[in-house]
Amino acid sequence: MHSYRSHTCADLNAKHVGENVRLSGWVHRVRDHGGILFIDLRDHYGITQVLADPDSPAFSELEKVRSEWCIRIDGEVKARAPELVNKNIPTGEVEIFVRDMEVLGASKELPLQVFDEPDFPEETRLKYRFLDLRRETLHNNIILRSNVVKSIRNRMDGQGFNEFQTPIITASSPEGARDFLVPSRLHPGKFYALPQAPQQFKQMIMVAGFDKYFQIAPCFRDEDPRADRSPTDFYQLDLEMSFVNQQDVFDTIEPVIKGIFEEFGKGRPVAQDWPQISYKDSALWYGTDKPDLRxxxxxxxxxxxxxxxxxxxxxxxxxxxxxxxxxxxxxxxxxxxxxxxxxxxxxxxxxxxxxxxxxxxxxxxxxxxxxxxxxxxxxxxxxxxxxxxxxxxxxxxxxxxxxxxxxxxxxxxxxxxxxxLELTDKDSFKFAWIVDFPMYERDPESGKVDFSHNPFSMPQGGMEALSAEDPETILGYQYDLACNGYELISGAIRNHQPEIMYKAFEIAGYPKEEVEKRFGGMVNAFTYGAPPHGGCAAGIDRIVMLLADESNIRQVIMFPMNQRAEDLMLGGPSEPTNEQLRELHLRVIPAEDK
CATH class of the missing domain: 3.30.1360.30 (GAD-like domain)
Known part of the structure; x- marks a missing residue:
């Protein structure tokens, strides 16, 4: 017999009655019923009830175990009496009479209870996340996330996309949020950045002649936290396609997202009609660019x-x-x-x-x-x-x-x-493409014109519009997908022509020299026969949050930061040692008291 288990805690049923088995797992709950000990033994797969009476050789040792001890038991599978069958679990027809037990890992007094999932402060849950993840709801959310990602990969592969990985350490590239900077040891005084998104790389993949790219991409942004946003990092389904227009992108990604929500939405209706609503109309009709059409x-x-x-x-x-x-x-x-x-x-x-x-x-x-x-x-x-x-x-x-x-x-x-007024249909998923975003916005105080959304988007009307129209009237080939009040996807048809790009940035106050300094690699690539291309990115965390019926994104991330962007479990961010600072030619200036 295997050292730790012959079966998982979800395997056994009536057909195993009479067999000698070995299980390993955690003590989910202990109940003493008049001298008979009942233990719900839990592993990743499920729960099995085990029991021992004073006649069991393991009884005295089992009396010592407590919640969340990790144990191995050997015993005989017995059928439960018909009136004691638990129809709520796959193993509910049987129980194991324990003849031997070994403690694999004892537990200290628990800082939070796993059984029954009572409320605990989020700070406690994040500090002891390894215990929090044993709880059924959170455990199932993380498994859901894994299955969603697996399904996305299969669906993208089925549409002829190739998965490529882009660099994690790269140059700083403004994407609308603050970069996480990484000091260079070999180049004192210079910094890499963690990518806010693979934006420039995926566009250069198109220039390189790969027709359909996707990636489950980690992205890093130094942002203020919100319930639906992680303050440090997140994952997105990132994709890009060559020789496409806006509708081609919609037609490609819609069946992927629709399929995911149909597969994992627990039977909730998924709207088949996804209207395309202009940004202007969405703001008028719904007061937001991510409307809840329920x-x-x-x-x-x-x-x-x-x-x-x-x-x-x-x-x-x-x-x-x-x-x-x-x-x-x-x-x-x-x-x-x-x-x-x-x-x-x-x-x-x-x-x-x-x-x-x-x-x-x-x-x-x-x-x-x-x-x-x-x-x-x-x-x-x-x-x-x-x-x-x-x-x-x-x-x-x-x-x-x-x-x-x-x-x-x-x-x-x-x-x-x-x-x-109970007008909102809470039990469904409704989607809308928000299109025709304005390329520019004007600061009401300074009067300065700047990009309102994605600076790499192709302006509708191209160079002619940029040269002749009021910037505030120019629209971009930019689009978002909203679902139930959340933005799930953002994307654009890209500006792949250098002269149009220079003009677009010039209107926003960036001279040609500044564009070449910030985005020189991509602009240079566009001078060597760039194809028309476009794509989008879908937030994995938000998709899973909606499917799991959660309102807080930390409930679908395995090891999230807290609201102050701190890792309470491992103690990040931490202070560097003097040796590390010397190697990087850095000095820490103490923060001034406010």
Whole structure:
């Protein structure tokens, strides 16, 4: 018999009754039932119940074991009585009568309990992550992640893609976040960088003549943490294709993502229709560029109904250039109590409030109620109702000003309304491509023009648009894929023509010399017959987070950092030794007290 096990803790069933077996695993739970010891023994695969009574040679030793001790047991498989069968586990028909036991690894008193997964502070869970990973939910999440990555690889291979690895130590290349810098010992005073993404390398792979590339790529960004973002590193499905347009990329990646969600989504419906929504429309309708389409609410502009109206606040607001009034329809939200609650929500978000109208049945017909209705009169309120398609028992909320000032709040209000009124379908996955991102944005204070999204994207209209159009009107071949309120994919058709690239950067204030200094390797490659190409990257961590029904990305990462970008388990970041600093020709300057 093997030194540690003849079977796993998920293998045994009724057909093994009478066999002598050997199992190894962790003590999940100990129960003493009137002198008979019952132990749930757990390994990676499952749980088997083992037991011993005073007649067992191993009884006295088994009495000493505690939760999370690692043990080996030998024993005989016995059938459980029919009324004691546990149908919730594969081994629930049997139990093992223990005849021998060996402690493979005793455990100290536990800093967190594995059985039953009670709540513990996240700091404790991260410090003792090796214990936290023994818990069923987290353990299953990590296995899910492994299976998702395996399936992605198979699907990409099935579409004719080749997997290539790009460098981890490279030159600094701005990607919209801070680099992690790595000092060079051989070149004092110079630094490598960990790649924020394989952007330049994958583009040069296309120039090198490899038609379809992909990689499960590690990416490193020194970012402030969020619930859906790791503060240090993350993994993405990175892909690039030659001789493609935007729709080709969509047609390639859609079946991969759709297939993953159908395979691992636990039977939840996966939308088959993935609309393409312009960035401008997404901001208007949903208040965000990553809309949750499970929520059917779509915001609308209703400025015309308030211009010159009796509601002075909105009427005067509309006299200023660039202002508008937007309505958030709220089907079934037609009660003063709910309207007041949403008004309070707006105040908590930093706005003076949120106007509203709700429609009620007064017996003699429909009536519009609320302060706004009284100020603008029945004709205007009826026009608003008809535009929004609302009925008795419904409401509408209103925000006004320059869209940039209230758009995000409106988006959050839409989310809250959808959830509170139970309009949002929580049990499905709905996707939308967000397209036509603006190439540039202007800083409202300095007036400086800069890239708004991806500087390597091909501008729609090419050189002609760059030369003749207002930068703020130029769109790029840039796209994101949103799912249930999260950005899953970001990508673009690349700017592969040096002269167009120089012009695009010139508009953003980067002279030719600066472009060549920052991106000289890629620009140089483009002078040797670069093909049109494009691609995208899909966030592995976020995909698994959605599939696992988690709201915190750390729940699907094996060894994550905490909110302060610290590794509590291994103690990173740590102070370097003086010898290390001397080798790297570095000196640490103490931080000034704030």
């Amino acid at each position: 929520n059917p609410i779509k915001m609308q502009v209703v400025s015309e109904h308030f211009a010159g109206s009796g509601f002075a606040i909105f009427a005067k607001l509309l006299e200023n250039e660039g202002t508008e009034i937007r309505a958030i329809p709220a089907p079934k939200g037609g009660s003063r109590k709910f309207c007041d609650r949403m008004n309070k929500f707006a105040q908590q978000e930093g706005l003076p409030g949120m106007g509203y109208i709700f429609w009620r049945d007064q017996g003699e017909g429909m009536e519009a109620a609320g302060p706004l209705a009284k100020n603008i009169g029945p004709e205007r309120t009826e026009a608003i109702r008809q535009q929004l398609g609302l009925e008795v028992g419904d409401a509408a909320f209103f925000l006004g000003g320059k869209p940039a000032a209230f758009e995000s709040v409106a988006g959050r209000a839409r989310t809250v309304i959808g959830e509170e």
